[in-house]
Amino acid sequence: MLPVLYAIIVATLFPFALGPEHALLARIAGGVVLVTVLLAMLLALDNVFRGDLDDGALEQMLLSPQPLSVLLAARMLAYWLVTALPLLLVAPILAYMLGLQPAVQPVLLLALLLATPLLALLGIVLTALTAGTRRSGMLLSLMLLPLAVPIVIFAAGAVGAAQQGLPWIAPLAWLAAALALALVLAPLACATALRIALDT
């Protein structure tokens, strides 16, 4: 639940920082919600392998006869269900509070539905790389955020286009294509990364 609370609090800070002017908040609502969700997911990433690493379960996964990539794919799905899904539930409320037009809400939700799995896949590959290190919180953001730039651009681009009444399907199609690619490649890359980071 912590990522959800974090997202709510961060989104609440924006009106305080920028003033309660409705037009301004409505214009940036989509982007604020997207970035907030991204940060909240980042917050939870650090713990993905931490517990398993400490109690030795991760080594058992590496040694198990099942392909490591399949186990990691299950881990990614679990992370998305636990972290991203609650954020998806709370995101429309945050967007509404910031004054996003109701007509744009479905676009924002669709963009988040495509962007959050992508972030989860990419983020867990990078988390696997830092699994062998002691402190990784800040490092992980340094590694993930530059690589997440395209995801933010396309997701926010779709929302921005919808706000201006322009066609918004193209950026979402790009996100969907990237997601299809990442679904196949990310578990394999994650398995390689984990083997590198734990030196097996």
Place this chain on the structure above:
Amino acid sequence: MNAFKLWYHKLGSPPYFYVFAGYIQPWLWTIAIVLALLGLYGGLVLAPPDALQGDAFRIIFVHVPAAWMSLFVYGVMAVSAFIAVIWRPKMAEVLAMESAPIGAAFTLIALITGSLWGKPMWGTYWTWDARLTSELVLFFIYLGIIGLYHAFDDPRQGARAASFLAMIGAVNLPIVHYSVVWWNTLHQGTTVRYFGPSSIAPSMLWPLLLMTIAAKFYYGASLMGRSRVALLDRERGKDWVADEVRGGDVHG
């Protein structure tokens, strides 16, 4: 095995590489400095002021080579990183990891000189131009690679992990660049353009090319120097390092 292949395999051995790097490093330095002096003289003294930009354009003799090098070094690093992850030779790890700070430095130089040039030209130090933005993201990616490398206690493990990150970054960089271009055209009606490279006058072109080649040689020299230090550090338990340190090094 022919002579070149033998030499190539020998180069993979740290003591041999250490001596070889120490031998070619002064030459690389010499060529880089001579070319840079010629290029700077040609660019700052001989080339006429630009018709539109006056003398302010002269920063391109530093800016453009640095910007090109920021990508070139990433390319070299990504290839070494690929080799390091797949075949795990020590030297590829060292070369990839020692390239990263040099590449980051070139990227930073490109960013700083670009913003200095932007002040008289665009009236602002920073604008969310597509090239500036992707260069900034490139800088962050370099920092992530350097940070990951240093987060591990074991440099070999850190080098392999950071090499893998460099490979992910190499796949992602074109995506970042084109998404930034797309984002830029979406949000900004008018984009400020650099003057086209084809329209550059020959009197400005040759110093630019000289500076570019000088930057390449500087990179080579710097990489050799960094790699030698990294090798001494990594192999400090080995006999050849003890011999090198104790026995009065002839090459450095």
